[in-house]
Amino acid sequence: MSSSPKTPTIRSKLPNVGTTIFTVMSALASEKGAVNLGQGFPDFDCDLGLVNAVTSAMQRGLNQYPPMPGVPVLREAVSEKIAALYGHRYDATSEITITAGATQAILTIILAIVHPGDKVIVLEPCYDSYVPNIELAGGTVVRVPLSPVTFRPDFDKIAAAITSNTRAIIINSPHNPSGMVWTRAEMLKLQDLLDPTEILVISDEVYEHMVYDGKQHESAARFQGLVARSFIVSSFGKTYHVTGWKIGYVAAPAVLTAKFRKVHQFNVFTVNTPVQHGLAAYMEDSRPYLDLPAFYQRKRDIFRDGLRKTRFKMLPGEGTYFQCVDISTVSDLSEADFCKWLTSEIGVAAIPVSAFYGSGFDQRIVRFCFAKSDETLFNALSRLVKL
Numbered sequence: 603m604s605s606s607p608k609t610p611t612i613r614s615k616l617p618n619v620g621t622t623i624f625t626v627m628s629a630l631a632s633e634k635g636a637v638n639l640g641q642g643f644p645d646f647d648c649d650l651g652l653v654n655a656v657t658s659a660m661q662r663g664l665n666q667y668p669p670m671p672g673v674p675v676l677r678e679a680v681s682e683k684i685a686a687l688y689g690h691r692y693d694a695t696s697e698i699t700i701t702a703g704a705t706q707a708i709l710t711i712i713l714a715i716v717h718p719g720d721k722v723i724v725l726e727p728c729y730d731s732y733v734p735n736i737e738l739a740g741g742t743v744v745r746v747p748l749s750p751v752t753f754r755p756d757f758d759k760i761a762a763a764i765t766s767n768t769r770a771i772i773i774n775s776p777h778n779p780s781g782m783v784w785t786r787a788e789m790l791k792l793q794d795l796l797d798p799t800e801i802l803v804i805s806d807e808v809y810e811h812m813v814y815d816g817k818q819h820e821s822a823a824r825f826q827g828l829v830a831r832s833f834i835v836s837s838f839g840k841t842y843h844v845t846g847w848k849i850g851y852v853a854a855p856a857v858l859t860a861k862f863r864k865v866h867q868f869n870v871f872t873v874n875t876p877v878q879h880g881l882a883a884y885m886e887d888s889r890p891y892l893d894l895p896a897f898y899q900r901k902r903d904i905f906r907d908g909l910r911k912t913r914f915k916m917l918p919g920e921g922t923y924f925q926c927v928d929i930s931t932v933s934d935l936s937e938a939d940f941c942k943w944l945t946s947e948i949g950v951a952a953i954p955v956s957a958f959y960g961s962g963f964d965q966r967i968v969r970f971c972f973a974k975s976d977e978t979l980f981n982a983l984s985r986l987v988k989l
């Protein structure tokens with residue numbers, strides 16, 4: 603026996619994944635005492651009514667494994683909500699599954715549908731889990747850029763990327779990081795483009811209740827051609843200010859849901875019982891999600907009014923709780939260096955949009971998160987105005 607025990611060496615399945623810019627910026631923000639508008643989550647608490655509903659479920663003894671796809675009352679509440687808002691009724695028994703957040707939902711979908719060699723289209727800039735998820739499944743990532751600066755889908759580029767090996771496309775509206783919201787015309791174009799194909803859609807709709815100025819969220823559930831080929835993903839964490847609870851859902855036709863659940867049952871198996879019951883009770887009142895656009899639009903407007911007094915050039919803010927700005931009027935630095943400088947010297951943390959591109963494409967745009975208390979927003983603005 604050798605004198606010192608040795609840990610075997612392993613080959614990483616994700617050799618290109620390192621420390622993300624999100625971790626770097628959050629660490630720098632806390633070291634410098636900066637106002638953190640980098641992190642994409644609220645700095646205020648959720649409704650006490652929701653906490654009470656979950657507490658009550660725990661106190662009533664709802665603390666053991668729930669059914670694998672989620673508790674029926676919550677699946678029914680989700681089905682009801684989608685039908686009321688978007689006009690398509692998913693069957694709560696066979697077409698809706700409760701997940702441990704959208705992140706788990708997306709990984710599980712990809713593991714369920716992507717075989718080695720399959721191609722999956724992502725529209726960059728995109729949420730950071732998509733690419734490693736596809737790689738873990740042995741799929742090939744096909745990166746198609748959204749149009750620079752406007753972040754609108756470029757259907758010529760999407761069409762050119764489609765081959766007979768394309769298994770799926772991931773779309774995300776309202777869009778992180780840009781705040782862009784797909785229009786009805788764009789969704790119809792996607793529907794037409796995919797019509798002759800076998801391509802599945804993963805529609806990441808975690809910001810579905812954050813669309814502003816009276817516009818509506820164009821869920822894939824509104825389009826029958828898309829419904830038939832889509833996994834729709836949403837997140838209770840975003841909607842109810844409880845990102846740390848990690849709970850969401852997937853809605854998909856029964857045949858797709860059956861394939862999804864095969865992986866889900868050996869991945870997480872089930873999701874936190876009392877939180878599911880608490881959410882189901884809380885969802886009996888639709889006001890919290892119906893009122894969410896007004897709640898966040900007010901914050902967006904406070905933030906945008908303040909930004910108008912700075913030297914940044916603002917991009918549109920159609921949805922999500924993110925606001926992007928063009929930094930070229932303020933600095934010659936790259937997006938990443940600017941964000942580090944802004945955090946250290948001005949005391950406000952932001953995220954470079956280049957972090958959402960595989961190539962690090964730098965178009966001089968950074969992202970702020972306005973899901974913050976008014977006090978935090980005013981504090982950040984008082985610093986940004988000095989630029």
Ligand SMILES: Cc1ncc(COP(=O)(O)O)c(C=O)c1O
Nearest residue numbers: 703704705729778808837839850
């Ligand atoms: C576009 C997008 N998809 C998915 C997620 C993950 O959601 P969850 O916290 O429910 O896993 C996020 C969170 O930031 C996101 O921005």
